[in-house]
Amino acid sequence: MAKGGRRYPLVIYKHMLNRWYPAILAIGVFLLLVAYGIYSWGFEPWRWLTIASIGGLNVFLGLLLLILRNSAYIQPFSDHLRLATPFLRLNISYKRLRRTSSANMGSLFPPKSVSKWQAEIIEPIAKMTVIVLELNAFPMPQSSLRLFLSPLFFKDKTPHFVILVNDWMRFSSELESMRGGTAEVTPQKKRDTSILSRLPSKNK
Numbered sequence: 001m002a003k004g005g006r007r008y009p010l011v012i013y014k015h016m017l018n019r020w021y022p023a024i025l026a027i028g029v030f031l032l033l034v035a036y037g038i039y040s041w042g043f044e045p046w047r048w049l050t051i052a053s054i055g056g057l058n059v060f061l062g063l064l065l066l067i068l069r070n071s072a073y074i075q076p077f078s079d080h081l082r083l084a085t086p087f088l089r090l091n092i093s094y095k096r097l098r099r100t101s102s103a104n105m106g107s108l109f110p111p112k113s114v115s116k117w118q119a120e121i122i123e124p125i126a127k128m129t130v131i132v133l134e135l136n137a138f139p140m141p142q143s144s145l146r147l148f149l150s151p152l153f154f155k156d157k158t159p160h161f162v163i164l165v166n167d168w169m170r171f172s173s174e175l176e177s178m179r180g181g182t183a184e185v186t187p188q189k190k191r192d193t194s195i196l197s198r199l200p201s202k203n204k
Helices: 011-040 045-068 116-125 142-148 168-180 182-196
Strands: 073-076 080-085 088-093 097-104 129-135 160-163
Touching (some): 097 168
Antiparallel strands (some): 097 129, 129 160
């Protein structure tokens, strides 16, 4: 089994869901209060039941988004990268990875090149550093990937992923360590050294 490294939460998903879940949750609570008011006034049951159902659904969706906001992550393994979101779990073989580079989020997605709602999302994180994973080819059709991943994972149509994590330097270091095999070799060297140190010396 491939050895797994640290999980790095994807900032894009957490940032987007932090914007959405409070509003959805608030609307749900408001509708439940309205439904209770209609019930108290003695209106027909179908009226308050309809509003209560919609309010309950909103509360459920709001709580679900609250739970899912930390479920999207990227994790280096000894032979691949795992990209996981609430609706997609993708393993990217290192054989597909051509090179990695760092860039500024705002420079990859200038306000004039994206839609208004995307620009609003990017503005608070524009100064953060991203890691761009340039690939030989996508592990699945790009059209399918765009159904499950935010447009902010793609700066253009070339095969790549834009990865935004809080500790990009640590992620980059661990990724290169896993790719180079040093994450497994180093512990083995330590074990060999400790065993040899216990053997009796011929000079004694």
